[in-house]
Amino acid sequence: MIPHFSLPFRIVNGAAAVSDQNSDAEIGDCVAAVCLTQKGQRIEEPTYGIDDPTFLRGDQAAAALLQEIEPWEPRADIHLISNAPIIATAIELTISTTPGGS
Secondary structure: OOEEEOOOOOEEOOEEOEEEOOOHHHHHHHHHHHHOOEOOOOOOOOOOOEOOOOOOOHHHHHHHHHHHHOOOOOOEEEEEOOOOOOOOOOEEEEEOOOHHHO
């Protein structure tokens, strides 16, 4: 497998922490990278990331988040937790990988 730097970047036992490509950890790191980046932050890819969700509430925020993650990380299968409170909607992340790493 091809190692990718883990997110957040950190040093473990004197070396950079890595996750194998297409592992659950690596896909989760990719989803986190999308969620931690606001659109426009990356000059070379201004559409990467999510819109500021500050004023969205409940299901509206969750639906927007899911819609923005999907194009950037199609390997992740993301499901909402339906009984989450409106103020703090939670998402459950279920990882699935495609055979052959595509």
